[in-house]
Amino acid sequence: MGFDQRRAASLVALLSILACAPSNGAMAPTAARPVSGDTGAPGIGDPDFPLDGNGGYDVSHYGLELGYTPSSKHLDGVATIKATTTQALSRFDLDLSGLDVSEVTVNGEKAIFSRNGTELGVLPATPLGNKADFTIKVAYSGVPKPIKDSTNLGTFGFVPTPDGAFVACEPDGAKTWYPVNDHPADKAAYDFAITVPDGVTALANGEQVGEPTTAEGKTTFRWRERHPMVSYLATATIGKFELRKGRTPGGIPNLAAVDPKHRASLDDLYNISGEVTDYWSKVFGPYPFSSTGGIVDDFSAGYALENQTKPLYGGFEPDQSIIAHELAHQWFGDSVSIKRWRDLWLNEGFATYAEWLWAEHKGTNTADRLFQTFYNRAASEPMWKYPPGRAQPKDLFNDSVYTRGGLTLHALRKAIGDETFFTLLKTWTSDHKYGNVTTDEFIALAEKLSGKDLKPLFDAWLFQPTKPDA
Incomplete structure (x- = not known):
């Protein structure tokens, strides 16, 4: 059933009565029923990713009960989603890729559902009014299929590995393992209960709740991330890991986990993550979450991802610069998140510049010298075009978003001075803590704090397809 057909079906439903529904709750293509209210849009409104996320509601909490068997790659899941409508809803969508849905309920009542590509359409038994709190429960199972997209990160989502799963979901891979409003604009808290075979560890965001429980050859790990989180930052990375737990010198709980193949990196990951977290807490403002750390898994992803509270490094042992980058994201991208993918430089440009600040802090280089090195690239270099x-949807993670984004921040630093620049960073992270932002909002704040017209500077560095004057 296409999107236009779905809307048409909803209109027909105003005039018709559903005689019966399939016993498993699946929506028959010709089903019609009396409804009131409106249909939620199949996308959240991001023109570059028109089918990511969904309209009509805002999620506040995901409760994910997962069972995973590495040998068969089979996942069983029950997702309990708490949300609030932003309009009257007779029908709405969730994002879910693959996997078989066996039942959907809304507020405890069995709902009719349909599948169309990565859209899970839901017709509640009782239509929902505007600004109404409601609970969706989805039972599902199957073998997760990661997304393979050479134009962006490559392979992402829920990626099976010999001993478990590597779970890194940017930009829109969360839907490969749970039903979700899969867009950065809708942040929510999470609880995880992940059951795996004995001897296997399940790691997720936030902090572990209680001790793992074991029964019938399986162990259940419970994690809770009580702070709002973007869907692509959620993880349920599973495998055999060596762990080190403790606190940073500044007192923040710290957990490092490495695949046995990378056991030599455990202490460095733990110590550097702690040192970096404490230092960024001075530069960017108080650490926004309740724990820090990182995971090194034995999957050659070719990238790292800043999963909230637990950056994930794919098959390599990260150096200080990479750890500094991923942990800077805890402020820029995780706590302060983008509203639309076009503003991705607010994540990656800031984390890249953090690498330069870390080098400056350690005395191995200066941000100005690094600026000059990158700026000296020829005007014909692709970065300037x-x-x-x-950010372009088919090339989100272009070097320009990272490096030229970092160059923009240094150009700004030179224009407004160190005192105002670092006040700006702290004010930005404080004013928008746990929220969503745009580039226009950053420019406005920079102008307010500096008292300068900075639009020409930002236009040259961010929006023109040419090399700016330094």
Whole structure:
């Protein structure tokens, strides 16, 4: 059933009565029923990713009960989703890729559902009014299929490994393992209960709740991330890991986990993560979450991802610069998140510049010297033809978004001075803690704190397809 057909079906439903529904709750293509209210849009409104996320509601909490068997790659899940409508809803969508849905309920009543590509359409038994709190429960199972997209990160989502799963979901891979409003604009808290075979460890965001429980050859790990989180930052990374637990010198709980193949990196990951977290807490403002750390898994992803509270490193042992980058994201991208993917430089440009600040802090380089090195690239270099202030959906993670984004921040630092620049960073992270932002909001704050007209500077560095004057 296409999107236009679904809307048409909803209109027909105003005039018809559903005689009966399939016993498993699946929506028959010709089913019609009396409804009131409106249909939620199949996308959240991001023009670059028109089918990511969904309209009509805002999620506040995901409760994910998962059972995973590495030998068969089979996942069983029950997702309990608490949300609030932003309009009257007779029908709405969730994002879910693959996997078989056996039942959907809304507020405890069995709902009719349909599948169309990565859209899970839901017709509640009782239509929902505007600003109404409601609970969706989805039972599902199957073998997760990661997304393979050479234009962006490559392979992402729920990626099976010989001993478990590598779970890194940017930009829109969360839907490969749970039903979700899969877009950064809708952040929510999470609880995880992950059951795996004995001897296997399940790691997720936030902090572990109680001790693992074991029964009938299986162990259940419970994790809770009580702070709002973007869907692509959720993880349920599973495998055999060596762990080190403790606190940073500044007192923040710290957990490092490494695959046995990378056991030599455990202490470095733990110590550097702690040192970096404490230092960024001075530069960017108080650490926004309740724990820090990182995971090194034995999957050659070719990238790292800043999963909230637990950055994930795919098949390599990260150096200080990479750890500094991923942990800077806890402020820029995780706590302060983008509203639309076009503003991705607010994540990656800031984390790249954090690498330069870390080098400056350690005395191995200066941000100004690094700025000059990158700025000296020839005007014909592709970086100058890609304006980072408007990330392109088929090339989100372009070098320009990272490097030219970092160059923009240093150009700004030189224009407004160190005192105002570092006040700006702390004010930005404080004013928008746990929220969503745009580039226009950052420019406005920079102008307010500096008292300068900075639009020409940002236009040249972020929006023009040419090399700016330094």
